[in-house]
Amino acid sequence: MALEAKQVFFRYGNRQPWILKDCSLAFEKGECLAVFAPSGYGKTTLAMLLAGYLQPVKGEILLEGSPLPKSGVCPVQLICQHPEKAINPRWRLQRVLEESGNLRDDVLDAFGIEKAWLSRFPRELSGGELQRFCVARALMSGADYLICDEISTMLDVITQAQIWRVVLKEAQKRHMGILAVTHNRRLAQKIATRVLDLTASNGADAPLPASSPLAL
């Protein structure tokens, strides 16, 4: 029961340099893995590979031992770094949310999404407000795995704490697996059950910094 990347190689075109070379990692349902690497290392590329937005040039992405399904709602959902680029600018936000299922009031309330926002266009909301829609739509889709690519860097610290609490609570309830890409080691200490530094000896586990993950 895991989502794994097995010796994945990736480059954007045959003449381009390799972005990811022989990259392997695995994480299971019920765990929250925080991933570190320097800027430009290929964290976002890895996130997109794991969620099926890109196909590896060599190697494979396996969900419970088989490739990601090609049709239907993908059980691995990606939440992107830049919400303003992840939402169709010509859709009202209600349509954005309804794309992933019926509106659930509990999710809207948990993220503090105002009813008035639903009839607005994405450019009328701030980055932090849009990111709440992105997280909400990923949770509403009923995914088993969430890939969170720096989802809270756009948010103020109170909203950051609120959103992570909702995500972790929902993840615990539904036994989801979470992979969180972040630069903030203090945040990782709070949310992750395991920390992985991609630069350290080809993806060996780095010791978890001395602090226990958030108890809910």
Add this chain to the structure above:
Amino acid sequence: MEQKNQPLLEIRDLSVSFRMYDHGLEQTDLKVISHLHLTVFPGEIVAIAGSSGSGKSLLASAILGILPRNATLRGHMRYRGEALTPQRQKQLRGTELALVPQSVAYFDPLMKVGAQADGHRRPKPTERRRQLFSRFGLPDKTEQLYPYQLSGGMARRILVSTALLPGAQLILADEPTPGMSLDQALEALRMFREMADAGKAVILITHDIDLAFEFADRVAVFYAGTTVEIAPASDFKAGPDALRHPYSKALWHALPQNGFQPIEGFQPYAGNLPQGCLFAPRCPCKTAECESKIPPIRKIRGGEVRCYHGT
């Protein structure tokens, strides 16, 4: 902090509202910034912290005069003692005023980033730009890349270099650090600090408030379109007891290293603001007075606070 010389930028009673369609052809005004005061002196970094959607980026747009067309601006803005009119803004932006945009969508997608950073300036500042790129640890061939080929952190570093290029007097940095690793973020802030120490000024809008406290001179806390507290950065480092406004205290407690404990509730929507203090619905120490009228700004212990109970 040089308080005695003339302020570089002075904002008094600024309000920004948006005209938008409500039902059919009916239009309403949505007030997103109200009664905002902020003064920036040469030689200082003023960090702006606060809730997302509290109007921080709009303030930057208002100072530069690049608000969307349906926005109306009221209040007074003075730059070097003279009113900041639309003509003057047009002259100053890109030379004396520079922006680090919040969104990486500000890049021209069809232009290589090196040429884009150089802009229309003649002679081309290529040498200086290369220095900045290398100081941020961007490899030499980065200048030949298109924006879609950049990672989030690289894009940010280029946006910051672009803003530092013209040698502006006032930089408005709108979340310059997300996506950067810790040392890169520190390098960016160090460069802002150097600028400020050379007598220029920086308005640093950021959510990485723990970093901002280290580098800024003063911190302005925004909530729902207005400043609730302006205090020396040292007070934020000292902890919640040195802070004046309950929202600032809440920010401090929500930091991952300080408990990661959010307060309940959300910032009120601009179309549906409470009548009295904007923070009252979430405030632990509200009274009847708070709910009836907006508290004025009071000066307490070298800072300013918009709260009846701030101490």
